[in-house]
Amino acid sequence: MTLGFLEDKADPGEITLDKNRYVLGLIPYEETTTYAKGVGKAPEAIVQASSHVELFDEVLEVDASRHGILTVRPPVTNLASITQAAKALREQFPDSFIGFVGGEHSITPALVEAFHPHPPATGAKPNVGIVWIDAHADMRKTFHGRADNHACAAHNSMRFGPIVQVGIRTLAEEEWTLLKKTDRVRAHRGWNKKARADLLALPKDVYLTIDFDGFSPEVIRAVGTPEPGGLYWQEVMDILDTVFRHKRVIAFDAVELCPNDADIASSFIAARLVYKVLNYHAYYATAGRKKSHRSTKTTGRKARRAPRKPKRRTRVARAARSRRRTKTRSSRLRATSSVR
Numbered sequence: 001m002t003l004g005f006l007e008d009k010a011d012p013g014e015i016t017l018d019k020n021r022y023v024l025g026l027i028p029y030e031e032t033t034t035y036a037k038g039v040g041k042a043p044e045a046i047v048q049a050s051s052h053v054e055l056f057d058e059v060l061e062v063d064a065s066r067h068g069i070l071t072v073r074p075p076v077t078n079l080a081s082i083t084q085a086a087k088a089l090r091e092q093f094p095d096s097f098i099g100f101v102g103g104e105h106s107i108t109p110a111l112v113e114a115f116h117p118h119p120p121a122t123g124a125k126p127n128v129g130i131v132w133i134d135a136h137a138d139m140r141k142t143f144h145g146r147a148d149n150h151a152c153a154a155h156n157s158m159r160f161g162p163i164v165q166v167g168i169r170t171l172a173e174e175e176w177t178l179l180k181k182t183d184r185v186r187a188h189r190g191w192n193k194k195a196r197a198d199l200l201a202l203p204k205d206v207y208l209t210i211d212f213d214g215f216s217p218e219v220i221r222a223v224g225t226p227e228p229g230g231l232y233w234q235e236v237m238d239i240l241d242t243v244f245r246h247k248r249v250i251a252f253d254a255v256e257l258c259p260n261d262a263d264i265a266s267s268f269i270a271a272r273l274v275y276k277v278l279n280y281h282a283y284y285a286t287a288g289r290k291k292s293h294r295s296t297k298t299t300g301r302k303a304r305r306a307p308r309k310p311k312r313r314t315r316v317a318r319a320a321r322s323r324r325r326t327k328t329r330s331s332r333l334r335a336t337s338s339v340r
């Protein structure tokens, strides 16, 4: 048996490997990276760092590892073999929640393909959505002469269903134009009301992909293509809470960490993130838990009464204020309005 995620501790505690409620596939695929090299080393770096992650989740008050986490290293050579490996895991572990640790982002369309149910009939509503955390839209048709480049990952995934992106803060003109034209992919710079509304409008079944560069470099710095700005830890926790509370996550991946021996924080935080995803799943998988974990913190406090409907005069004034605000905001952001 190989050592796996959170399993290479000297004291494995009460981890029950026979149950395998969670399966993590390590996909060290690195074929088309263009800037910093080394994302192929991420899965093992994350597994190694994971042995220092606290198993009990102090916020959610759950411990996913108690349900069994199995780490697997399927043999992969190209994108087709990744789809095959993912399909095999899906068949072998039909009752498990399966995730993947990359590797570069180009593995995402190969993985979505494996987990996507039959495509809906022409004209019918899509039955799967994709939640995409990233600094980059990855909407290029080709990059460095290849259509399977990691910079094309979203473009190659959009045929499976609508995509909502959060954290997007850099675009090629080609991507900007495409995002303006299509409603299939909705890109948001920050995690805000509009992003949340778009996310909630996705089909019930979603695939979740997390590019570590979606985080601010203040949180995770060791990535293949770093960008200033980005999401903070707590914002990503809120995205995860929203996703697991309202959607059924069919599978997930976490990609593009570029481990650096001088920066153990990045590998550790990446491991912490992967485990958080499992813990959010564990939290909402518990029967009867429909409420956000945040609301559990109000226990003991008096329940807040629903706000009364404001008087008509107040409503009219508020609507006018909000219209004025929207106007100024849209003129300020016109240059990048394809990022919502």
Ligand SMILES: [Mn+2]
Pocket: 134, 135, 136, 211, 213, 214, 225, 256
């Ligand atoms: Mn990216």
